[in-house]
Amino acid sequence: MTARHALAAFLKYLSLVLASVAVVLPLLAVLLTSLRTSEEATAGRNPLAAPADWFNLGNFAIAFTDGQMARALWNTTFILVFALIGTVLIGSMTAYAVDRFHFRAKKLVMALFLVATLVPSVTTQVATYEVISALGVNGTRWAPILLYTGTDIVAVYIFLQFMRSIPVALDEAARIDGAGSLTIYWRIVLPLLRPAIVTVVIVKGVAIYNDFYIPFLYMPSEKLGTISTALFRFKGPYGAHWEVISAGTVLVILPTLVVFLVLQRFIYGGLTAGAVK
């Protein structure tokens, strides 16, 4: 009896450890290689061997300067800030209008948003490209900003769900005091939506930081590299220099790891809410 339980527990932990090794091993190899000198990396040694010098940060310096990571970081931050503000405003305004007002075409508006969730944006890119060009923003940072802001329907749902839990009595009280709808939205609804805003910012922030396709398609200029496209460009010039590519890769993953460790609780909740919707 106890022997069987012990065996079951052993197998359970064995499977967990094996799976963890499978997850960590590819990342570990890249981390170790980022610390090697170029002679070490090309010598064809075991990729999991310890680097000669654990504090060899030279590759990171090369990756950061030659890979123009500073500019990429700036471009990504620029896009992030405007796209996040846009997403929060658009999502919360939609939720406010739909949840707090009665109007004739409400069902139609909701249906328009609902049907849009079903359209995978990757398929319509052929035609979206035209819209972006017609607006004259192709090849600028405003192309991704507009696209991230304009196509986030998940945010609308997160706001809508949260809006329902804010008592309408608060709006009524403010209205009796003479507040207009804009004051109610700006002073009462938006501040109370803070937890939903945090969720949207995290979900959307991770998605924008990681997105490759939109900046690749709309900002081919090297000056407009984002984190993803700047890293992608390592492929050419450093094709054989895995120690530099690895350093660039580690530089990109590190902020994600820090954010994950600090905001774990919000991330699990937010990302699963985003995926299910």
Added chain:
Amino acid sequence: MTQRAHVPWLYLLVPLAFLVAFTYVPVVSMVVHSFTDWDGLSRDREFVGAENYVDLFTRPQLFQVFAVSLFYLAGALLQTGLALYFATVLSFGTRLRGLFKGIFFFPYLINGVAIGFVFLYFFQPGGTLDTTLAVFGVQPRLWLGDPDLVNTSLAGVSVWRYAGLNLVLFLGAIQSIPPHLYEAATLDGANRWQQFRHIIVPSIKPIISLCVILAVSGALSVFEIPFIMTGGANNSETFVIQTIKLAFTFNKVGLASAAAVVLLVIVLLVTWLQRTLVPEERVEQS
């Protein structure tokens, strides 16, 4: 009263403009393009009827790209199974639960290009995978260079990336099962397998089916990982890579639009199937 009727529209004006400009206009113009021979550049385009669709379905490459998505579909099913197993294991009083959950979930957050590089290095000849497998006496192989193997390798990367998301979704669903159900089952002498089979699976069935459906539409629209890692070379071209190449490399916007319309219709069909097969009630909280 009449004065207030326009108020909601003031708030909806910008959101609706965005929605129309970036979702509905592209969908409509894509459908229109799919019946023309437009090259994406010139001013004039000619109406060619269903020619693009005929062309699309008679291309031998078409079956090739659908065959490729079968690898990702198989990967997604494996991933669902793995996630289900580990979610169950982690929900039965396991030590270091948070740590394991964190390790499994983290890949989902990583930048796609970074993942591409991590695995280009991992699969290199004489790289991490070959070295590790050599310990068990497995011969080195061309994980990305062998046309018969490349899609399995790439689908494996996809499993690595997304299994953690499924795991966290399942774990959340399992935790919302009332604990007294297990207690009652234990009193009745049910073992772990029976608890899994008769309590856990029925309770999280909707979320499992959701994951399976997401797997189908996901397998059809795979793009990032193969595009970054192989560029679609060597037998690894997917439907979306093919569409993008038709539109932006070969300037066949008409044909690419037809391909995109076909994909859109398939995805809508699959989603509709899911909504009809699985009752709506549960999606509320997870």
